[in-house]
Amino acid sequence: xxxxxxxxxxxxxxxxxxxxxxxxxxxxxxxxxxxxxxxxxxxxxxxxxxxxxxxxxxxxxxxxxxxxxxxxxxxxxxxxxxxxxxxxxxxxxxxxxxxxxxxxxxxxxxxxxxxxxxxxxxxxxxxxxxxxxxxxxxxxxxxxxxxxxxxxxxxxxxxxxxxxxxxxxxxxxxxxxxxxxxxxxxxxxxxxxxxxxxxxxxxxxxxxxxxxxxxxxxxxxxxxxxxxxxxxxxxxxxxxxxxxxxxxxxxxxxxxxxxxxxxxxxxxxxxxxxxxxxxxxxxxxxxxxxxxxxxxxxxxxxxxxxxxxxxxxxxxxxxxxxxxxxxxxxxxxxxxxxxxxxxxxxxxxxxxxxx
Amino acid sequence: xxxxxxxxxxxxxxxxxxxxxxxxxxxxxxxxxxxxxxxxxxxxxxxxxxxxxxxxxxxxxxxxxxxxxxxxxxxxxxxxxxxxxxxxxxxxxxxxxxxxxxxxxxxxxxxxxxxxxxxxxxxxxxxxxxxxxxxxxxxxxxxxxxxxxxxxxxxxxxxxxxxxxxxxxxxxxxxxxxxxxxxxxxxxxxxxxxxxxxxxxxxxxxxxxxxxxxxxxxxxxxxxxxxxxxxxxxxxxxxxxxxxxxxxxxxxxxxxxxxxxxxxxxxxxxxxxxxxxxxxxxxxxxxxxxxxxxxxxxxxxxxxxxxxxxxxxxxxxxxxxxxxxxxxxxxxxxxxxxxxxxxxxxxxxxxxxxx
Numbered sequence: 001x002x003x004x005x006x007x008x009x010x011x012x013x014x015x016x017x018x019x020x021x022x023x024x025x026x027x028x029x030x031x032x033x034x035x036x037x038x039x040x041x042x043x044x045x046x047x048x049x050x051x052x053x054x055x056x057x058x059x060x061x062x063x064x065x066x067x068x069x070x071x072x073x074x075x076x077x078x079x080x081x082x083x084x085x086x087x088x089x090x091x092x093x094x095x096x097x098x099x100x101x102x103x104x105x106x107x108x109x110x111x112x113x114x115x116x117x118x119x120x121x122x123x124x125x126x127x128x129x130x131x132x133x134x135x136x137x138x139x140x141x142x143x144x145x146x147x148x149x150x151x152x153x154x155x156x157x158x159x160x161x162x163x164x165x166x167x168x169x170x171x172x173x174x175x176x177x178x179x180x181x182x183x184x185x186x187x188x189x190x191x192x193x194x195x196x197x198x199x200x201x202x203x204x205x206x207x208x209x210x211x212x213x214x215x216x217x218x219x220x221x222x223x224x225x226x227x228x229x230x231x232x233x234x235x236x237x238x239x240x241x242x243x244x245x246x247x248x249x250x251x252x253x254x255x256x257x258x259x260x261x262x263x264x265x266x267x268x269x270x271x272x273x274x275x276x277x278x279x280x281x282x283x284x285x286x287x288x289x290x291x292x293x294x295x296x297x298x299x300x301x302x303x304x305x306x307x308x309x310x311x312x313x314x315x316x317x318x319x320x321x322x323x324x325x326x327x328x329x330x331x332x333x334x335x336x337x338x339x340x341x342x343x344x345x346x347x348x349x350x351x352x353x354x355x
Numbered sequence: 356x357x358x359x360x361x362x363x364x365x366x367x368x369x370x371x372x373x374x375x376x377x378x379x380x381x382x383x384x385x386x387x388x389x390x391x392x393x394x395x396x397x398x399x400x401x402x403x404x405x406x407x408x409x410x411x412x413x414x415x416x417x418x419x420x421x422x423x424x425x426x427x428x429x430x431x432x433x434x435x436x437x438x439x440x441x442x443x444x445x446x447x448x449x450x451x452x453x454x455x456x457x458x459x460x461x462x463x464x465x466x467x468x469x470x471x472x473x474x475x476x477x478x479x480x481x482x483x484x485x486x487x488x489x490x491x492x493x494x495x496x497x498x499x500x501x502x503x504x505x506x507x508x509x510x511x512x513x514x515x516x517x518x519x520x521x522x523x524x525x526x527x528x529x530x531x532x533x534x535x536x537x538x539x540x541x542x543x544x545x546x547x548x549x550x551x552x553x554x555x556x557x558x559x560x561x562x563x564x565x566x567x568x569x570x571x572x573x574x575x576x577x578x579x580x581x582x583x584x585x586x587x588x589x590x591x592x593x594x595x596x597x598x599x600x601x602x603x604x605x606x607x608x609x610x611x612x613x614x615x616x617x618x619x620x621x622x623x624x625x626x627x628x629x630x631x632x633x634x635x636x637x638x639x640x641x642x643x644x645x646x647x648x649x650x651x652x653x654x655x656x657x658x659x660x661x662x663x664x665x666x667x668x669x670x671x672x673x674x675x676x677x678x679x680x681x682x683x684x685x686x687x688x689x690x691x692x693x694x695x696x697x698x699x700x701x702x703x704x705x706x707x708x709x710x
Contacts, residue, residue, distance in 0.1 A: 164650070164651065165651065166651055166654055169649065169651035169654065173649075173652050173655035174655040213628065214628075216628060216630070216649060217628070217630055219649075252568075254628075255609055273569075273570070273571060273572070273609075275571070294571060294574075295519070296520065296524035296528065299528065300525065300528035300529040301529060304529055331521060333521065
């Protein structure tokens with residue numbers, strides 16, 4: 001594991017240390033917008049097999065790095081590997097999104113939940129992490145990740161994607177104790193899962209809270225942020241003599257960014273509905289910020305993309321502690337050349353903000 | 356039209372005048388959760404026919420008022436009557452949501468848009484308004500409404516509901532001029548449409564901006580709020596010697612509520628992701644606030660519903676200027692008795708805040 005890291009700009013930016021430019025990666029950078037990804041996915045047959053086959057997961061993780069001078073790699077996996085390992089039955093039907101075959105619907109379901117051993121039921125993830133680290137050979141750091149307990153919980157209870165989160169919110173308002181038991185169990189599993197990823201070679205950790213924004217501020221604190229905070233506090237701080245930075249990302253968090261700043265994380269993900277200048281003011285420079293180009297900007301021409309990249313860089317402003325990213329995952333219909341134009345613009349325009 | 360209004364608590368609350376209690380109505384109160392609505396809808400055959408038949412639109416508008424002591428009625432209609440009247444071809448396919456048959460896809464489409472006459476192509480809406488006013492006979496005020504130009508524009512450009520708004524945002528970033536032309540046209544049409552509703556008998560006006568929250572703050576100001584402001588400024592201020600209050604509602608507006616407060620409206624709709632106490636602070640009591648119970652609270656038991664109603668009332672706090680509502684439309688699977696429990700709780704618990 002003691003490969004020397006050739007590009008640590010991403011890790012240093014997360015720790016608000018000086019960097020010569022703003023590092024950049026893209027959420028879902030190993031994804032359907034890349035023809036080479038679609039080819040590997042076709043070879044795998046289905047999405048879950050792709051996640052569960054370390055060779056193929058490694059292959060797609062590295063694909064965007066062959067194309068673009070990205071400053072980080074992110075493990076190719078899914079936030080629903082945990083409910084899968086818990087035996088809830090996960091399927092990805094084409095065009096349907098994820099389906100959980102045995103959703104959690106009552107208090108009895110909650111108390112009888114299995115706690116998988118990450119080195120057994122989720123061994124394939126750890127094997128992928130080790131393999132990717134080996135293949136990366138120190139080019140850039142590798143990000144490990146998990147979903148937030150609230151977000152993973154929504155799938156466990158709703159049985160799949162949801163528009164209104166009626167079932168889990170029904171539980172939240174009628175039987176909050178059972179929901180807390182579920183979220184606490186997911187938290188314990190996630191801490192083990194992420195620490196295993198760190199042991200296998202993950203050099204930074206990101207927690208994705210896609211659905212925290214459907215909660216009222218008080219419920220967000222109680223049912224989402226609290227558990228993310230517990231996870232962060234339970235993570236290994238160092239590996240191979242290096243700090244493992246933690247990024248917390250609640251999509252659409254808006255003013256709740258000020259609350260997230262109280263968590264013991266190093267960086268906060270910000271989507272495009274909050275200006276980075278405003279987010280930076282909210283965290284008083286106590287955390288690094290990651291974001292926040294609207295993914296739809298990549299539908300525009302390369303010239304317009306460059307303009308919008310410049311706006312995001314200017315919105316963060318001078319100084320360290322900014323990791324450039326999209327505000328959400330790259331869309332499957334984006335032209336890969338447009339993603340390249342964004343990355344190029346970040347690398348060309350950002351040094352001016354680091355003098 | 357000169358019926359004397361027996362219950363004007365809603366109108367007075369919107370103007371921040373003293374009221375003995377907090378008035379309450381529900382977004383989508385005439386909707387699928389009511390068995391009597393489903394019966395009328397079955398009689399009509401399809402959703403669009405229901406909107407276009409004044410007798411039936413009147414019938415469903417009044418149904419929730421027969422069941423509950425609501426403080427306002429809202430015209431039964433749809434925000435997509437405007438693209439329909441513009442000849443873009445509107446269909447509601449079961450389970451598919453709305454479909455626009457001839458979406459707006461290029462600059463040429465935008466310049467050739469027809470401006471319908473609200474008293475011709477949208478006559479059925481005005482007939483419904485007049486009929487509802489007659490049948491209401493002064494029981495409570497009638498709310499007229501329209502979608503925001505940005506929100507209606509998303510359907511016109513995307514051709515229906517969207518997850519990522521790729522087409523309209525592509526236009527926004529690549530060809531903002533064409534998008535402004537579209538939004539400006541929709542604004543002019545909407546001003547005429549709403550003034551016709553006022554002339555026909557609408558006693559308050561609400562603008563629904565369901566999708567403003569997918570924009571960055573700067574784009575929200577430029578492409579959504581600006582046009583809602585133009586609409587508000589173009590509306591008749593009085594009818595029958597009474598002020599016609601205007602409510603602007605952007606779902607998930609969060610900190611942008613402070614910007615909405617600069618619009619010449621009387622009230623701002625707030626969803627449950629912002630505390631009313633925080634919203635009230637943002638508007639410095641310059642506007643009334645409408646909201647903001649999470650619609651999912653109605654999945655809980657009547658006792659829990661009462662607790663959550665109490666929290667919303669306490670969050671707004673003492674004084675006038677609060678209209679109780681859900682933070683979004685009532686879900687189709689809600690038990691009608693639970694809606695009744697919410698309304699009862701508002702009427703019983705709110706007088707304490709108006710002493």
